[in-house]
Amino acid sequence: MPARLHSQRVEAIVLRHADWGEADRLLWLFTRQTGKVQVVAKGVRKARSRKAGHLEPFTRVDLMLAYGRDLPIVTQAEAKDVLSNLRENLVLLGYASYVIELLDRFTYEEGENVALYQLLSETLARLNTETKPAFAVRYYEVRLLDLVGFRPQLFHCLNCGEEIRAEDQFFSFDRGGVFCPRCGVKEPGVRPVSMPALKILRHFQRSKYSEAQRLRLSDNVDQELENLMGYYISYLLERKLNTPSFLRRVRSNAGTGDF
Numbered sequence: 001m002p003a004r005l006h007s008q009r010v011e012a013i014v015l016r017h018a019d020w021g022e023a024d025r026l027l028w029l030f031t032r033q034t035g036k037v038q039v040v041a042k043g044v045r046k047a048r049s050r051k052a053g054h055l056e057p058f059t060r061v062d063l064m065l066a067y068g069r070d071l072p073i074v075t076q077a078e079a080k081d082v083l084s085n086l087r088e089n090l091v092l093l094g095y096a097s098y099v100i101e102l103l104d105r106f107t108y109e110e111g112e113n114v115a116l117y118q119l120l121s122e123t124l125a126r127l128n129t130e131t132k133p134a135f136a137v138r139y140y141e142v143r144l145l146d147l148v149g150f151r152p153q154l155f156h157c158l159n160c161g162e163e164i165r166a167e168d169q170f171f172s173f174d175r176g177g178v179f180c181p182r183c184g185v186k187e188p189g190v191r192p193v194s195m196p197a198l199k200i201l202r203h204f205q206r207s208k209y210s211e212a213q214r215l216r217l218s219d220n221v222d223q224e225l226e227n228l229m230g231y232y233i234s235y236l237l238e239r240k241l242n243t244p245s246f247l248r249r250v251r252s253n254a255g256t257g258d259f
């Protein structure tokens with residue numbers, strides 16, 4: 001054990017945790033300062049632990065981390081935003097878990113990404129307070145793809161280069177963007193994308209959330225985008241995500257697709 005541990009104060013979102021040893025917990029965090037990190041919280045499963053309530057998934061928390069030879073250790077924790085609706089409402093839990101899973105799958109322990117931290121933090125806060133969770137999540141998908149280097153090309157046909165006009169188009173997972181109707185019909189493996197759905201994606205790509213909110217997302221278009229983005233993201237990750245089927249199940253039990 002070194003005589004003095006190097007310490008750092010960080011702001012983080014708790015992504016997930018797992019039990020570790022007798023009373024400890026492993027935590028996966030996304031920090032503003034150093035991106036994704038894995039840390040240990042000692043003794044938090046003991047009944048008297050004061051840190052435990054500050055370290056639940058989705059929580060935004062100020063932490064003191066001590067660095068030794070092994071994983072960093074949480075020495076102080078103070079929740080800034082516990083986002084309790086995300087744990088109490090199953091549909092919101094489904095959406096929030098999906099948001100976390102996407103971030104987790106698209107990132108490695110690769111260092112600071114303040115823009116991504118900001119997007120994650122804002123999206124979870126929106127889910128916790130706003131009444132349109134699907135809208136916040138569709139926006140998140142588009143912005144996340146940008147920030148992790150998979151921004152789809154939505155303004156020019158990927159084959160002929162023509163500017164995309166106001167009509168239904170095709171989307172290519174393989175090439176990462178749209179094909180115009182003339183080129184798309186000849187291209188194997190593309191999926192149709194309607195003009196209203198494409199309009200939302202393009203708007204999300206260019207706009208701040210406050211501007212994007214002026215758009216109306218109908219249930220039909222939301223469903224189309226959920227499917228399209230779901231397939232595209234699974235294609236990019238080369239494996240199926242776990243959370244969408246949970247989300248579909250809890251949403252149908254809640255009796256409505258959006259609320």
Ligand SMILES: [Zn+2]
Nearest residue numbers: 157160180183
């Ligand atoms: Zn074309």
